[in-house]
Amino acid sequence: MTWTLPEPMLAAAVNSPDLPRGWAAEPKWDGFRANLSVDSGRVVLRSRRGTDMTLAFPEVVAGAAQLPDGTALDGELVVWEAGRLTFKRLQGRLRLSGTGAGRLAQEWPGHFVAFDLLRLAGTNTMPWPYRRRRAALEQLFTARRLTVPWALCPSTTDPDTVREWLSWTAVGLEGVVFKRLEDPYRPAIRGWLKYKVRESTEAIVGAVTGSPTAPRSLLLGRYDTDGRLQYIGRTVTLSQAVGGTFTDLLNPAGSGHPWTGWTFSAGWGTNETLNVTLVQPELVVEVHIDVARDSAGRWRHPARLHRARPDVSAGDVALLGS
Structure with a gap:
């Protein structure tokens, strides 16, 4: 009888890079x-x-x-x-x-x-x-x-080694995965833990899901070297309370928006598209992102919103690829 590959065991995200007692760590x-x-x-x-x-x-x-x-x-x-x-x-x-x-x-x-x-x-x-x-x-x-x-x-139970791995983002490592030493392999169960290295950066809001007065997520862009606003990624779903803080910060798009006619994927690896509303690309936000990028340099995973930056000009945001 042919053996069937099981679904992979999964990991739940954690905010701490500390190695738990009784667990091992591996690079992500x-x-x-x-x-x-x-x-x-x-x-x-x-x-x-x-x-x-x-x-x-x-x-x-x-x-x-x-x-x-x-x-x-x-x-x-x-x-x-x-x-x-x-x-x-x-x-x-x-x-x-x-x-x-x-x-x-x-x-x-x-x-x-x-x-x-x-x-x-x-x-x-x-x-x-x-x-x-x-x-x-x-x-x-x-x-x-x-x-x-x-x-x-590699695998380790040494916290110092884990800290060293977390400095390897320059070669493309995303973070670390923690695995309990005594646990079996459980297909499709989030029994492991994962910590991703994140950095703070800024981007320009070019569109939203939901409404401009209460957005559910923000679609973000950066200008390229030719002065064109390019889509770079979107935020995770915002809570109702957080979305409500954008009531007076976003303005409806006028004619000639650089993303007019564009479609946006709901996520990497899916054909589902988002229903978006374009806004004037004026507001800058600060977000936390991980190191994963696609072939065009866009963020593969949704960014975590940190705060709006109405005090920063869109022209002050780093160019695409920076």
Whole structure:
């Protein structure tokens, strides 16, 4: 009987980077979450949402020959460029298969950073506690002498090491994931914790969902070097109380708004569009964002609103790409 890949175990966001007692930490990579299985010689590579990515990454499929049959891994697909993770190159891999995928596998090879072991040579390891799964994963890398495209995700119980990892944002790491040492692997359950490094920055409000007097979210932009206002991302859903503070701050758009006729996605990886109302691109807001970007440099995840900055001019906001 063919083994079916389970849904991945998930993580709940936390605001503290402190390593809890009885937990281990791993770096959080800016890539595609992926589960991989080798079963009776058949390789399956799936995204967190269940998308089959097998044909898009032939180098990972070929590398599965290094694994014992009946083995499944949880990890992150990443691509490196000039010493840092590049989501842009990774994103371009998904739409290709066959010759195109093979060409990009040579030009921008994917690497599978393994951080959990779900099955080993036919044995279901998910009921094992994390510490035992981790030891078995390390032994797998050592015994099989796994090489590219495989990489073993670091793991630590040392708080000082965690703090060091949190300074690695320049190479594309998003933060850290905490895993309880005695917990089994529980598919689709948010039993892990994740802390994302965030930075404060400013952007211009160009549109809203809801109404300008009580927005539900803010669509944000920055000017490019040619003086065009480009969409860069949106905020998380605002509470009614917070939305109400914008009553006298946003003005309806006049003719010639730079986003006239544009459509905006409800989120990365979805075809759903937002119903938006354009506003005069005058108000600046300060937001907290993580390090994840798409191929155009836009923020992949919604920003957290910190405060409106009516005292700052739109011309004072950093240009796109800064």
